[in-house]
Amino acid sequence: MKRVFSTQAIQTAIEKSLPEFQKIVGNAAVRTQETIRRQFARDESHFIGPPPAVVLEPTNVEQVSQLLKLCNDRGIPVVPFGTGTGLEGGSMSILGGVCLSTQQITGEPVLREQDFVCSVKPSTTRIALNDAIKHSGLFFPVDPGADASVCGMVATSASGTNAIRYGTMKENVLNLEVVLADGTVLDTKGKGRCPRKSSAGFNFTELFVGSEGTLGVITEATLRVHPRPQFLSAAVCSFSSVHQAASTVVEVLQWSIPVARIEFLDSTQIKASNAYSSLTLREAPTLFIEFHGSSEKEVADQTEAVKDICQSHEALDFDSGASPEKMALLWKARHNAYYAALAMRTGARGFTTDVCVPISKLADVISETRADLDEHQILGTVVGHVGDGNFHVILPTIEEDKSEHRKIQAFSDRLVRRALAADGTCTGEHGVGLGKRKYLREELGENTVRLMHTVKKALDPMNIMNPGKLLPEL
């Protein structure tokens, strides 16, 4: 199955195929100008790669099917490209092949209100989806930060700050229309079907969630939508140590308090946020919590219960509020965290790590990571979705500094191995893409990696779908 791609062979095959591409999608949708192709050469990761040889912009699933069939027949690699907001190089055309831009596959979101289900096309982004359905009182909760295309979020199995209550993409995708490498179009749960549960057949929907374009192109996603919370409130609490903060989180979960968001900022991040947003928070490990409920009493009760737990873990300050203004103020440090971290260093760009560990190991892993940063004198802050055991280190770096780049890569490598040693994963939400393939063997084990290849070979025997990503070499 392993094809040896030479850039020249790919280039030649593409040049020969241009007239046929033009016949399928029309001349205007076959982009060969260098300035256009360069726009599709990178995502939000730090990898540098060549631009694709051509960018194709199909407008419907039939065109996608014909394009893939053609590329499959000729062994031309294809990389699907949504909004280019990925963080791991997943949508980069590292072999300079075909970039299949999905953003012209348009269509209004189709909402089935009483079924709590909405279907979207690839051009719909997260914010556009919520805008389109806001009149119904429903919302799509997965919020990874960027205004990513929803189908792209499916491909990377995205997550966000309220996963603790509403789930990640895995829990919120009911059905997918996908196009396989040979042009076959199928619906993972059957066309138009959206029962809330089913025992029929293999779970293909979740196979494609997180497949990062290696198994097919997603051309429509049917999603769960949820009622917007009637009442909200927020709380912020600082602690004397990371361990106290983490233990608080465990106890909150043990008490079954259905927090909507529970986020952690370490002292370094608090210091950065104070400077950036002119705040006066205590420079200590701090939890940021949000409560959702159907009555004011419900959120007030949740807040009281969490306050008690915090205080039993030597909380230093506890503040809470329910008005939109107070909530925004309480969460300001968390909202601006990324930019506050970058502001610590003039001219810096952000490098963000992403690991996830069992919650019982979280405090230790965060403490060891902090010790690692300090020992190697690396500037970085810790921001975590602690309810899930997932945390990010934000490293403001000067991109041009090669030795610093190496230092950070080494730190990131130690961090992943630390997470794996703690029974965790090399990526909580950003995906494997290019850079984390090397950890999958250790994380999943040889047999599981072999199974990945078996499945890949069955769906994409010519290995044209995003080759060089996600799967480690056999």
Next chain:
Amino acid sequence: MKILVGVKRVVDYAVKIRVKPDRSGVVTEGVQHSMNPFDEIALEEAVKLKEKKLATEVVAFSLGGPKSQEVLRTALAKGADKAIHVQVSDEEASKLESFHVAKTLKKIVESEKFDAVFLGKQAIDDDSSQTAPILAGLLDWPQALYASKVEEGGDGHMKVKIPFVLSADLRLNEPRYATLPNIMKAKKKPLKAIPIKDLGVDIKPQTETIEVTEPPVRQAGGFVEDVAGLVAKLKEKGFVKA
């Protein structure tokens, strides 16, 4: 203080507008519609005043075809107590002008005795921005247009005496979402429908639309090789002195 809030059903801001082939207007059939965003802001401000106990009642109003009721139900779900729908046919609705809306609002204000009228500063379909000032003129009420903050008392800001007309600007507030329980409760809130002729308002159009066209297609630009080439082109086209 009883507040009347005008809300208009318009083509949703995210829709790509297309001109009808006969150039008589824009395509509205089968296109997503929603409450005019500035009206959402006006409504939010009125509801906030009620929550602060500075207003006693918030009533939503719309002059439009049958589907305007959807927007009124949304207003009820977002905190309005009652709704008034002055009905016209879809055909009549397409020819309504700010003057007609203002005249209709005046009738409602006088018959139901409101103390203030909150409107969006303009509708995003016609961008007329006329209804609020025309209404203020007809009622001979003070007008607070493009309001970006509403407070009790305060110095350095314009003070208005009740009764008054207010038009809401973008920064006035962040409108709340309608939640499902409120949407369900809204179905039971009173919505009064009044055919336009019962109000005795003349809605004869004062303007005639002759043609609606898209802006001219943008001409393709040219590429230049380098800065020297750019400067030469600028001189050639007379943008820079040769």
